[in-house]
Amino acid sequence: MSGVQRWVWRDGEFVRWEDATVHILAQSLQRGSLAFDYMSVHEARRGTAVFRLADHVDRLLGTCDLMGLPIAYTRAELIEGCAAAVRRNPGSKSLKISALIPSIEAELVPQDPRVGVFICAYDVVADVIEQHGGTPRWGNALSLKVERSITNRRPDIIPPQAKMAANYTSAMFAKWRARQEGYDEIVLLDTDGYVAEAPTSNIFVAGPEGLVTPPEQKVLHGITRASILELAGALGLRTTVRDLTVDDLHAAAEVFLTATSVGVWPVVRIDGLAVGDGAPGAVTEELRTAFARIRCGEDADFEHWLHYVA
Known part of the structure; x- marks a missing residue:
């Protein structure tokens, strides 16, 4: 980690970064049925801001609708959840929202189709890439x-x-x-x-x-x-x-x-x-x-x- 404790918004509550987990047999982990969207966070002229947050949330909801994931949260709730995650994690540069089926399932179609939502605000370099001993692959060209x-x-x-x-x-x-x-x-x-x-x-x-x-x-x-x-x-x-x-x-x-x-x-x-x-x-x-x-x-x-x- 970057030395800063990160917190993840999980279904309306914050949990520690290291506790934001699902079971190895979770339906979305086994079947790939996870919808997500990725946003950028900036220290702008008037303060900390997410670029086109509402548009990203709309796209996530569109993905869920397209794939039939029964997400229960409203647009407004997800926008506020994203903003809250950024506020809880100062210095964040990235924001990722994931909608997934966390239940342990035996069949392709889940018996428990409840969709959980995780929202992570973090520094992708300090909190992820450097933790694997790597450097960013996006240079000037x-x-x-x-x-x-x-x-x-x-x-x-x-x-x-x-x-x-x-x-x-x-x-x-x-x-x-x-x-x-x-x-x-x-x-x-x-x-x-x-x-x-x-x-x-x-x-x-x-x-x-x-x-x-x-x-x-x-x-x-x-x-x-x-x-x-x-x-x-x-x-x-x-x-x-x-x-x-x-x-x-x-x-x-x-x-x-x-x-x-x-x-x-x-x-x-x-x-x-x-x-x-x-x-x-x-x-x-x-x-x-x-x-x-x-x-x-x-x-x-x-x-x-x-x-x-x-």
């Missing part, structure tokens, strides 16, 4: 591998819009292999061979068409993705939503990923080949800087995206 053997989440199995634990398993193993090959990240293709997304982030290219990103029907409805599309419009940048080919990626002047954990993340190499001149491009840097200012409360036009917890 990254190398990307196009994953050609495993496709993106299939909508006829689990829709890509669902943030369910089971939806990340195949991508996890593909990314693990790519890490062993020296890459930082992978990008997945859809079943038609078009570019979809990275396992936990959306992808953009910048060039003569302005910004281009794949259609939302094929990808997770990234809240950072939606924010960047809106921000780009405010900055006068043209945006296009259309199918992208692998050739589009290789020919792009700039490529970047968007995610809650990293904001705007420049891609400088794809499949071992340099993107543009091999350095983060001007459009990427403009968006990254502007987005960072928004999350710190330094842009009044977008301050409504910040949910202050005090």
Whole structure:
């Protein structure tokens, strides 16, 4: 741990970080039926704030509805639970809410379908990564591998819009292999061979068409993705939503990923080949800087995206 005692909101009460557990035979642990969402926490101009908290809670509830998880909490209760978790854990930079079936079950369909909710506010580096002796893998730029053997989440199995634990398993193993090959990240293709997304982030290219990103029907409805599309419009940048080919990626002047954990993340190499001149491009840097200012409360036009917890 970071040296600070962390507390986890569990069904309306706080328990110690180390006590926020479920049984090894819990239905969601055995079957992957856990819905979650992940948010960023910032020390902004007016105090501690969660970026687009209500939108993240709405997405969690949407996942539960999509997958049939009978979550009993209201939107307002979950928003307040998230805010309370941040207040209870000073210095937090990340916020994760999980909805799961904790009961011990023998069959695929649970006899006890009660959904428990856990909300964790923490510093992902100090409280998690450094506890394993590691360092963060998100630097100023990254190398990307196009994953050609495993496709993106299939909508006829689990829709890509669902943030369910089971939806990340195949991508996890593909990314693990790519890490062993020296890459930082992978990008997945859809079943038609078009570019979809990275396992936990959306992808953009910048060039003569302005910004281009794949259609939302094929990808997770990234809240950072939606924010960047809106921000780009405010900055006068043209945006296009259309199918992208692998050739589009290789020919792009700039490529970047968007995610809650990293904001705007420049891609400088794809499949071992340099993107543009091999350095983060001007459009990427403009968006990254502007987005960072928004999350710190330094842009009044977008301050409504910040949910202050005090």
